[in-house]
Amino acid sequence: MARGGTQAVLVFSTPPFITARQRIAELAIAHRLPTMCQGRLFVEAGGLMSYYPNHEDVWRRAAVYVDKILKGARPADLPVEQPRKFELVINLKTAKTLGLTIPDSLLRRADEVIQ
Numbered sequence: 001m002a003r004g005g006t007q008a009v010l011v012f013s014t015p016p017f018i019t020a021r022q023r024i025a026e027l028a029i030a031h032r033l034p035t036m037c038q039g040r041l042f043v044e045a046g047g048l049m050s051y052y053p054n055h056e057d058v059w060r061r062a063a064v065y066v067d068k069i070l071k072g073a074r075p076a077d078l079p080v081e082q083p084r085k086f087e088l089v090i091n092l093k094t095a096k097t098l099g100l101t102i103p104d105s106l107l108r109r110a111d112e113v114i115q
């Protein structure tokens with residue numbers, strides 16, 4: 001990717017990528033590629049930042065649907081919902097290593113900033 005001129009990498013939260021998160025982060029830093037991912041584990045491993053649905057909120061809301069179905073509601077009659085709460089995690093150490101400055105406006109919005 002670095003030879004091909006890639007400027008950033010989006011890493012999805014699938015088992016192979018989660019398992020290899022440390023190696024992916026190391027390679028991205030070595031090749032000066034900022035990374036965005038879907039989960040704090042990747043940011044803790046050295047990824048630049050993550051923006052993803054709050055899993056607790058998603059599961060809590062799913063439980064409400066299960067309760068309605070168990071009480072007789074037809075699944076086809078329930079509205080489709082999208083996540084409402086998202087979490088932003090930023091790794092400032094990685095940003096510094098990559099020579100990036102994260103704007104204060106983004107840092108203020110972050111749910112967590114890893115130093």
